[in-house]
Amino acid sequence: MSKYYKITFLFTGLLILFYKPIKKLYDDTIINPVLSKIEPNLVIDLIFAIALLFIVRKVYLNFVNRSYVSGHQWLFSSIAISFYVFIRFYQNYNFFGFTFFDSLKYLDILSFYFLISPLSSILSVFYKKKKTTENNDHLFDDSPIDSENEDALDRNYKAKRIADEIFQSKTNEAIGFGITGEWGSGKTSFLNLLKKEIETKNSENDFIVIDFNPWRNLGVEPIIQDFFDTIQQSLRPYSEDVYREIKEYSNSLLNISKSNIADSLKEILGLGFAFKKNISSDFNSLNSLLKSIDKRVIIFIDDFDRLQANEIFEILKLIRNTAGFDNFVYVVAFDKVYLNESLEHLNIPNPQSFSEKIFLKEEHLIPVTQSQIKEFIKSTLISKVEDKKEEIESYFGDNSLIFRTEHNDIPLNHLRDAKRFLNSFVNDYLQIKDEVIFEDFFLLKLLKFKFYDIYILLFLHKDKFLNNRGQYYGNGGSRYHLKNRYENDNNSNFGIRFKEYKNSILGKFMLDQLNYNEEDVLKVGKIMNKLFEINDYQRRSHLSIVFEKNYHKYFKDNLKTEDLSEVEFNNALSSDFETIKSKLDEWKKKKVLDLVKYRFYELNIDEINSKDDYEKIVKAIFYFANIEVNSSYYGFHFLGYDKTTLQNFISNRDNKITDKFYDGNIQEFKDFILSILNNSSSPYLFESDFLNHVIDDNFNEEHFILSENEIKDVLTKYLRDYLNTSNELSNKVWALFHNCKTIKTELNEQHQRVRTFNYFDDVQELLIEFMxxxxxxxxxxxxxxxxxxxxxxxxxxxxxxxxxxxxxxxxxxxxxxxxxxxxxxxxxxxxxxxxxxxxxxxxxxxxxxxxxxxxxxxxxxxxxxxxxxx
Structure with missing residues (x-):
């Protein structure tokens, strides 16, 4: 029972017990000299009416905000209302009422205040709660596990063994068990498993289990006070004498602790009692009394290694000396390295073996393995992002270099690290999962989590550490790779890649400027090579971070409005051609057409299901290529399109397109392509450039839907039509004219390869006439x-x-x-x-x-x- 309930019941009891003298005092001091002199009037009516409005408003706000009403609020309001009803209807008082409605008394309004909590609680029943369709909580609170079912590290067998040892121990003095492990190794979870096992074995209630967390206190004295207060409350049901005796003993200890504790540390090191005679007597008396309850007390102490050095020493002193009672068993979880460093800080000799004098046995928790971390992250991600299960499972397969279990390649050392990483990863990934590929996003966020300064360098100074020389089409566009530290010194070395990451510009920067050790450089290198290794390009999705158009997406939690969403692109492509044209015009205003271009490059014939879909995509590509835009570098120009990519998309090699979409009818497919080409708009530049590209010296009529003569006819038509409508020379004239030629590579008399070109019939005469x-x-x-x-x-x-x-x-x-x-x-x-x-x-x-x-x-x-x- 909380103190508020106790105070309420105490106050109510005193009111009932001393009702008559309280009533007489109230009449003599308030009723007769003050309230009896007041007469009702409109001003008082207005004041109480305003008070009523405030009460109604408070009930409404509580209803809207769904304010919590505790049981104590219900109790207090019920008692207050009951008491007022008793006074109002069963006592001989003349209550004043409103001038316009005497039945409603002024004090009735004040009593309504006590109805706020009950009314708020009753009205909350009618509040329409929103139905939750799914659980969107993707955060881990790093809570320790509570049951064997959550034992991902398979440690319950060890908890059973230690529980058996505790039950079987028959010593005549306090004993201590140490559960040791590094930070984040799951010590608290292990303590919970051990408690469950003890509860299972404690069928006859021979043991009393007590939890004590010293970290909630600040300073040595609060720790001592809280420790004995916890023991007091836990043992009180078994003996009031023990309760009182512990109180006296703790007070004596606190009086001593107010002296300089540091002065007595060396005396305590001998593990003998350095107390005054009365303290020793109090200890012996309490110890005997504790034995009389005929139960063993198991005290679990956690978060021991979060304390200051002097506080840690105080806990050890409690275990071994000041609270080392014969029927006490201490189970303490701590990081032994931290414990030794703390004792060394206090100038305690031989701190490495000091804990052996305190704990009968130390059970070291084996660190979590990389395989266990891998499996935990994998299973968690699949449960949170079910629609990406295949991609996640593929990445976490046996061939994943980052997660090879024979080396510590992943920079996550324990489950706590894994949980904290997942907290920073899952929600970010859910927001952008359709715009990135899982592997690249996972690796980059791993880099952010453990090596944030490297992550920031890649964000702010990518041009210093990454190179995107050259344009590559058909698989996403321009690509990044790690810069070789030699490539800027001599162009001849550009193709020579570094054999070790530390020889890249970023690797050298980490070693020379950021003072990273070689082990961490190696860990970063494994991530960076997986993200940007040059030999892996052909297998990269168009959404990979290596492509310049995607790079920025990986460095923000959500897509901005000026980005091209993968979902948005796919939705547009699934609509009719006119809608696609409107969408392309909209994307032009948003200045994301470069992203659209790269996405078009990734379209695959195998992924298109019908002739209608194929034809509208082809028309969309030609429409896209002829969109005129303005840039600071090129001025006004047509967007264009990669010619090889388009050629492959509309070529009919092995009759692949006609068999899939035209039931083998080659002429129907040819007519469709010719309709696009013949109906294009002046100045025909993109179509002309494209067709000239098609009939280069690698042209094979079997691999393209149009013959060489058909292509020549279209190109000649473009030139003729433009010359007929133009009156002056321009670059467009020259472009259309020069596209009306074929280029052949032949061997001359010296057996050297030379390129020759031939203009189509009549095109020179067309230009001469135009001159x-x-x-x-x-x-x-x-x-x-x-x-x-x-x-x-x-x-x-x-x-x-x-x-x-x-x-x-x-x-x-x-x-x-x-x-x-x-x-x-x-x-x-x-x-x-x-x-x-x-x-x-x-x-x-x-x-x-x-x-x-x-x-x-x-x-x-x-x-x-x-x-x-x-």
Whole structure:
């Protein structure tokens, strides 16, 4: 019974017992001189009405907040209301009421205050509780286990053995059992298992089990006081005499302890009694009295190794001396290394063997194995993230390098570490599990948990320690790997990877700047090599941390709105084409199209289930590639798409696509691709670049849905259509023109591999005819300067572009004749540069088309050469 119940019952009893004198005192001091003089009026009515409103408001707030009402509140309110009802209806008092309703008395309002708790409790029954559909508590409170069923470390057999030893011990003095183990090794859990075994064996109640936790106290005196108070309360049911005797004995000890305890430490080391004669007598008297209850007392002491050195010594003194009663058994859990260090701090000689004088037996708990930690983490994660069971089981398989049990590769040393790690991992992973791969996220969070400074370096300074040279498509985009400490010294060493992690830039930084020891560097290295080892790339999911587009996701708990959710992408892809287009436009505004591109790269024919799905994805890719965006580096440009990836996606090698989606009808699939290509919009740049890429010198008609001639026809159509609608020369004209050629690699007479190109039929004539629309700009393009114009006098020479004969006219002579024979009436606009260019051309011809010194008078030619100066 709590002290509040005791006070309430005591107060009620005194009120009933002394009711008459209390009533007389109340009448003489309050009723007759004060309350009897008051007359009801509207002001008093208003005051009590406001009080009633506050009472009603308090009941409402309690209802809304579901305030807890204790049993004591119910009891106190019931007694108060009962007493008021008795006074109100059975005593001869003239209660004043409201002026407008005399039946309601002023004191009735005040008595309503005591109805707040009962009314709140009754109304809470009608509160609609939200139904919990699932348990979202993923945190471990690091509570010790309570039963054999939770014994993940299989230690219950040892608890049974120690329980047998305690029951079988027949010594005539206090004995102590030490349960030793390092921090986090499960000592408290083991004590709980031992208590369960003792409860099972204690069928005849021969033992009294007491728990004492000294860590709840601050200082030596509170520990002594709390220890004997705990013993008092536990033994009181068996003897009031023992209760009183312990009280007197503890008071005597506390009086002594107020002197300088440190001065008497060396005397105590002899383990003899250094007490005054009256203390020794009190001890002997209490010891005899304790024997008379004919029961053995088992005292469990936990959290012993969380105390200060002097407090630890006080506990040892209690066990061996001041509370070393004959029928007492102490079971103490502690870290022996910490105990020895504490005793050494007190200048106690030979601290390593000191505990042997205190404890009859020390049972050392074998440290938890890596295999046990692995199994605990694995089973816990599967229970918390069931939909990722396959991925988790795959990672924790026998081949997992991080969890090899023959080496301490995982930087988690005990179950407490594992639980704390899971507390930081599970909820974060649940928020982002569809955006990352489990293995990479697990390893990075492991790094964060044990080596936070390395984690922060990777977050803040990834460019210093990671390299993402080169672009890789078809499997996620640009990839990171660990920087070799030599690769920036000599480019020839770029391909030579370090054999040991400590030779990477990050490894060297850990050793030289952060002063890590080699063992920890090795542990970090195992994690880093698993995350970024270069030889593992081909097996990486598109969600891996090695890909630049994903890297930031791994360093935050939740996705921000500007990120592309995997779920969001898949949902968009499952909708119709028009919805996909709208979604792509939305993603453009959010500036996440680069992430969309990499996700498109990962699409696999095997994962697409129908012809409709396949065709809308192909159309979506072409639509995506033609989206125009603006960047600080490229300005306005089309997004484009990796050509090889697209080629593979629409090629029909081994009739894979037509057999799966078109019932073997090749023509139907060809018509679909041609419909996309033929209906594309001007300026046709992406489609033109793509088709030109397809018909390179590796082109095989058996591997692609369109023949070479069909591709040539489409490319020629793009050029013709654009030239028909354009009136001036632009880069788009050149791009479309140069795409209308095939490149072949052949062996020359010296058996050297040389590349040759051939333009399609009629495309050169198309360009020559178009030159008439913007002749002067074409002629400006045919002026070619030295590579480092302006660096010296010799670099200011200019010449005629050899592209005139190689790409367009076939020879300089044909070009010269065409230009001389050109009728200016056929030009779309008058030429201002033709005559000067012919003069320049003639000078170059005389120099056998080597570069010459020529001063142009045509201002656009002067501006062009000026812009080319180095």
């Amino acid at each position: 008439k629309k913007d002749l002067d700009n074409f002629l400006l393009n045919f002026i070619e300067a030295m590579p480092f114009r302006g660096s010296s006098q010799g670099d200011n020479l200019v010449g005629v572009s050899h592209g005139i004969k190689n790409n367009i006219f076939g020879s300089f002579e044909v070009f010269e004749n065409w230009l001389n024979d050109l009728n200016e009436d056929d030009l779309a606009k008058p030429t201002l540069f033709k005559e000067e260019f012919l003069e320049f051309f003639t000078k170059c011809k005389e120099a056998e088309f080597n570069k010459v010194d020529f001063d142009f008078k045509f201002q656009p030619a002067i501006d062009k050469l000026k812009s080319l100066e180095h």
